Amino acid sequence: MNTTHPDRSVFDQVMVPNYAPVQVIPVKGRGSRVWDQQDKEYVDLAGGIAVNALGHCHPELVAALKEQADQLWHLSNVYTNEPALRLAQQICDLTFAERVFFANSGGEANEAALKLARRHAWNKAGEAKHEILSTYGSFHGRTLFTVTAGGQEKYTEGFRPAPGGISHVPYNDIAALEAAFSDKVCGFIVEPVQGEGGVRPADKEYLEAARRLCDKHDALLIFDEVQTGVGRSGKLYSYMTYGVVPDVLTTAKSLGGGFPVAAMLTTAKIAESLAFGTHGSTYGGNPLACAVASKVLEIISQPAVLEGVNSRHEQIRQGLDAINARHNIFTEIRGQGLLIGAELTEAWHGKAKDFMAAAMEEGVMILVAGPNVLRLAPSLIIPDADIAEAMLRLERAVAKVVAA
Ligand code: PLP
Numbered sequence: 001m002n003t004t005h006p007d008r009s010v011f012d013q014v015m016v017p018n019y020a021p022v023q024v025i026p027v028k029g030r031g032s033r034v035w036d037q038q039d040k041e042y043v044d045l046a047g048g049i050a051v052n053a054l055g056h057c058h059p060e061l062v063a064a065l066k067e068q069a070d071q072l073w074h075l076s077n078v079y080t081n082e083p084a085l086r087l088a089q090q091i092c093d094l095t096f097a098e099r100v101f102f103a104n105s106g107g108e109a110n111e112a113a114l115k116l117a118r119r120h121a122w123n124k125a126g127e128a129k130h131e132i133l134s135t136y137g138s139f140h141g142r143t144l145f146t147v148t149a150g151g152q153e154k155y156t157e158g159f160r161p162a163p164g165g166i167s168h169v170p171y172n173d174i175a176a177l178e179a180a181f182s183d184k185v186c187g188f189i190v191e192p193v194q195g196e197g198g199v200r201p202a203d204k205e206y207l208e209a210a211r212r213l214c215d216k217h218d219a220l221l222i223f224d225e226v227q228t229g230v231g232r233s234g235k236l237y238s239y240m241t242y243g244v245v246p247d248v249l250t251t252a253k254s255l256g257g258g259f260p261v262a263a264m265l266t267t268a269k270i271a272e273s274l275a276f277g278t279h280g281s282t283y284g285g286n287p288l289a290c291a292v293a294s295k296v297l298e299i300i301s302q303p304a305v306l307e308g309v310n311s312r313h314e315q316i317r318q319g320l321d322a323i324n325a326r327h328n329i330f331t332e333i334r335g336q337g338l339l340i341g342a343e344l345t346e347a348w349h350g351k352a353k354d355f356m357a358a359a360m361e362e363g364v365m366i367l368v369a370g371p372n373v374l375r376l377a378p379s380l381i382i383p384d385a386d387i388a389e390a391m392l393r394l395e396r397a398v399a400k401v402v403a404a
Pocket of ligand 1: 049104105106107108110139140141142191195196224225226227252253
């Protein structure tokens with residue numbers, strides 16, 4: 001093996017085959033451009049799956065990371081640290097949160113949220129009040145608890161027995177939610193926009209009904225904003241767009257701009273249920289991660305950055321509409337801010353990955369959300385010129401697939 005520049009074949013020799021990465025290996029990124037080992041350049045509309053909210057190697061994030069790297073890397077939660085305290089304070093100032101728990105990934109933040117719902121209900125009403133409601137099509141992480149809460153059968157296959165007390169209802173269906181609710185429910189977890197499930201925004205009335213039902217049955221309303229959070233929706237958090245305030249919110253992905261960090265937000269009263277010793281994480285609140293996230297939040301919470309998300313949404317939507325006018329491959333283009341889904345027409349069902357592969361060949365990185373939806377989740381500050389170039393390349397990719 002060439003240890004300086006290992007090639008893709010090494011993956012198959014030494015890595016567990018749970019991923020199937022593309023053949024090229026990216027080695028450098030700046031802003032919304034990425035270069036591979038052969039120095040071929042790509043425009044990045046994938047953003048590391050909605051993570052690189054400020055593009056690659058944003059100078060202020062690099063500086064924050066370097067500064068903290070020279071100061072203090074890790075302590076554990078036997079001690080607190082300045083970056084974690086600063087970040088928690090920022091989050092409380094900018095959102096409904098009064099208390100914050102730090103984790104390292106979206107799945108871990110959701111694990112904490114679900115455990116909090118159980119523990120909170122147990123404190124107040126005892127063990128019978130333990131049921132968790134979730135929605136079909138949702139995605140909440142890959143731990144056994146979160147994958148079971150997720151509404152996609154394929155991810156739990158072969159991993160049973162699964163944790164019990166979790167049931168699913170159709171997304172955006174108020175009547176089904178009402179029918180499923182009872183006083184045994186301790187929490188309802190929902191994505192304001194289902195990301196992995198096809199970039200499907202919730203109806204405002206649906207989230208309002210969820211709020212009402214949670215209040216009526218004394219259950220926690222948990223918004224999974226792992227994908228929608230930190231500006232991606234065009235507001236700092238998507239709940240702000242809907243005007244529906246959850247009891248618990250999970251945030252990850254964009255929060256670290258590429259550095260692993262996550263948080264669970266809640267109120268002071270509810271947080272009391274996670275008393276000393278009930279939950280924890282060695283790395284959660286790590287100084288390096290919190291120093292970077294603090295800078296990310298500082299930048300993204302600026303009104304100009306959030307407004308930019310909405311104008312970029314329009315530019316991309318127009319680009320996709322133009323591609324569609326020529327090739328007629330999308331039935332719908334939807335999403336919020338810079339989380340955009342383009343649903344393929346029936347003729348192209350099951351072929352989303354073909355478009356993704358062709359796009360890569362043409363020099364633009366995109367995502368899929370299931371077999372029928374192309375998904376874009378670029379940097380929130382992607383330059384206009386990069387969007388324009390990406391649309392040209394995407395059109396070439398689409399033309400190739402359509403002609404094949
Ligand atoms: N929740 C949502 C809505 C997600 O989109 C994801 C990841 O795609 C997760 C949770 C899991 O996050 P992680 O992969 O960081 O554990």
